[in-house]
Amino acid sequence: MERKQYELGDIVQMKKPHPCGSNEMEIIRMGMDIRIRCVGCKHSVLVPRAKFESKLKKVLRSKAAAEKPEEAE
Ligand SMILES: [Zn+2]
Numbered sequence: 001m002e003r004k005q006y007e008l009g010d011i012v013q014m015k016k017p018h019p020c021g022s023n024e025m026e027i028i029r030m031g032m033d034i035r036i037r038c039v040g041c042k043h044s045v046l047v048p049r050a051k052f053e054s055k056l057k058k059v060l061r062s063k064a065a066a067e068k069p070e071e072a073e
Contacts (some may be wrong), residue, residue: 004056009040009063014055018043024060 006012010027014036017023022040029035034052037044047055 004053004059005062006056006059007063010059011061012036012059013057015057018053024059 008027008030012025012027013027014025018025018038018040020038020041020043022038024039025036026061027034028037028044029046033046033048035044035046036052041073
């Protein structure tokens with residue numbers, strides 16, 4: 001099974017779009033729970049890590065990859 005890689009500051013796409021119509025979320029806090037903020041309406045929500053991973057579709061833009069392009073997989 002594919003392991004998803006994500007980190008603080010990444011823009012991710014969730015399986016279900018936010019009610020505002022945007023499906024891009026930014027990871028603004030990482031810990032036991034993960035806080036993500038909707039790029040469209042700036043609404044933020046705290047979700048348990050397991051739930052976040054089950055709802056994560058893909059990482060759209062990695063902050064780290066943008067800063068260090070040589071690390072692209
Ligand atoms: Zn929204």
